[in-house]
Amino acid sequence: MSFNWSSVFAGRAARMGASEIRELLKVLEEPDVISFAGGIPDPDLFPIEAFKTAYNEALSTKDSAARALQYSVSEGTPELKRWIAHYMGSRAMPCGPENILITCGSQQGLEFLGRIMLSPGDRALVAWPTYLGALQAFNAYEPEYARLGVRDNAPANERPVEGEKAKFAYIVPDFDNPTGRTLSIDERHSVLERAKASGGAVIEDAAYTELRYEGEAMPSLLALDIQTQGSINQSRVIYCGTFSKTLSPGLRVGWIAASASLIDKLVLVKQASDLHSPTLNQMAVAAVAETNFTAQLDKIRNAYRIRRDAMLSALSRHMPKGFSWSRPEGGMFVWVEGPRGMNGRALLQRAVKREKVAFVPGQAFFADGSGQECMRLSFSLANPDEIEEGVLRLARAIPE
Numbered sequence: 544m545s546f547n548w549s550s551v552f553a554g555r556a557a558r559m560g561a562s563e564i565r566e567l568l569k570v571l572e573e574p575d576v577i578s579f580a581g582g583i584p585d586p587d588l589f590p591i592e593a594f595k596t597a598y599n600e601a602l603s604t605k606d607s608a609a610r611a612l613q614y615s616v617s618e619g620t621p622e623l624k625r626w627i628a629h630y631m632g633s634r635a636m637p638c639g640p641e642n643i644l645i646t647c648g649s650q651q652g653l654e655f656l657g658r659i660m661l662s663p664g665d666r667a668l669v670a671w672p673t674y675l676g677a678l679q680a681f682n683a684y685e686p687e688y689a690r691l692g693v694r695d696n697a698p699a700n701e702r703p704v705e706g707e708k709a710k711f712a713y714i715v716p717d718f719d720n721p722t723g724r725t726l727s728i729d730e731r732h733s734v735l736e737r738a739k740a741s742g743g744a745v746i747e748d749a750a751y752t753e754l755r756y757e758g759e760a761m762p763s764l765l766a767l768d769i770q771t772q773g774s775i776n777q778s779r780v781i782y783c784g785t786f787s788k789t790l791s792p793g794l795r796v797g798w799i800a801a802s803a804s805l806i807d808k809l810v811l812v813k814q815a816s817d818l819h820s821p822t823l824n825q826m827a828v829a830a831v832a833e834t835n836f837t838a839q840l841d842k843i844r845n846a847y848r849i850r851r852d853a854m855l856s857a858l859s860r861h862m863p864k865g866f867s868w869s870r871p872e873g874g875m876f877v878w879v880e881g882p883r884g885m886n887g888r889a890l891l892q893r894a895v896k897r898e899k900v901a902f903v904p905g906q907a908f909f910a911d912g913s914g915q916e917c918m919r920l921s922f923s924l925a926n927p928d929e930i931e932e933g934v935l936r937l938a939r940a941i942p943e
């Protein structure tokens with residue numbers, strides 16, 4: 544008989560379930576499946592030549608190679624932190640390298656923040672629905688989730704309770720995963736006020752912020768809080784950024800920007816976790832960001848805008864009555880809501896089996912498992928013809 548692993552697991556392991564998205568990605572390897580499931584960048588848009596040059600340069604001299612291949616400091620390489628601090632400054636979030644920690648993607652940042660803030664039973668305010676990966680990162684620390692109550696049309700009996708304490712409010716303000724929606728300026732102020740009233744911090748997840756296809760950029764929550772508090776060191780907002788959606792997700796380079804006193808603590812968490820993010824990748828990302836960031840943003844925005852337009856147009860032509868969807872100004876996702884009684888999981892099974900089209904059922908993104916009638920469609924990976932065909936197939940899979 545094989546060893547019973549669950550007999551040695553800690554209590555927190557009970558809340559670690561397999562990700563619905565990861566399970567799904569298995570069927571996507573089959574030929575002819577059109578996938579609107581994973582929200583991943585199109586590899587054809589990676590700045591491959593720029594990275595070739597950057598890696599070559601990092602390894603080209605003895606000194607540089609010795610540095611690139613050696614252990615380095617936990618907080619991140621100075622040139623990458625300098626670039627990020629300058630970039631944050633250009634977006635009305637003045638900060639210095641002491642306000643930045645380099646992480647292995649923003650996912651690691653979320654996990655660290657759960658680790659230092661959540662004890663079992665602590666309250667975390669989240670949007671309803673919210674990014675599944677954040678719930679997974681926080682789940683290990685056994686929080687109780689409550690509705691943030693901004694943007695999610697909470698029924699009256701589930702709205703925030705006056706005086707309710709929480710450790711933090713977590714939100715994706717721009718082109719949210721999964722809904723594609725963007726917070727208005729009033730909603731941004733509401734999140735800050737709500738966090739303040741609950742005595743907690745704000746975790747601002749800016750994973751998609753650079754991917755805007757129309758309209759004016761909105762001020763970040765951190766920028767708004769700096770305006771009233773005076774500086775990042777006085778702010779309760781923790782900004783999680785990433786190069787995954789702009790340059791490359793595979794290199795696993797992201798960052799946390801926050802008050803220096805919080806960063807000091809997070810550096811200790813980083814040290815204990817993995818010592819530091821790969822030095823060579825940080826050097827390459829700093830070099831590519833320095834030379835190619837703006838051109839790369841232009842390139843990906845143009846490509847994804849066309850796909851978003853193709854998806855919205857296909858949805859309006861093919862979806863049956865009773866369905867509605869978000870109209871994202873950026874990002875990678877459209878959120879579709881079906882009529883009452885629709886079951887997203889059952890529809891996915893039909894859609895994959897009969898029509899070879901995949902999406903993520905909405906339930907995965909709700910902390911309480913609700914949202915049966917919703918689905919998340921990603922337009923980042925399919926070309927406009929595939930999007931047209933995929934939406935047509937999806938509409939065919941919907942029962943009368």
Ligand SMILES: Cc1ncc(COP(=O)(O)O)c(C=O)c1O
Nearest residue numbers: 648649650674720750785787797
């Ligand atoms: C909202 C959001 N936050 C964070 C992440 C994590 O990205 P990464 O760790 O690659 O920066 C993702 C990835 O899909 C995401 O959608």
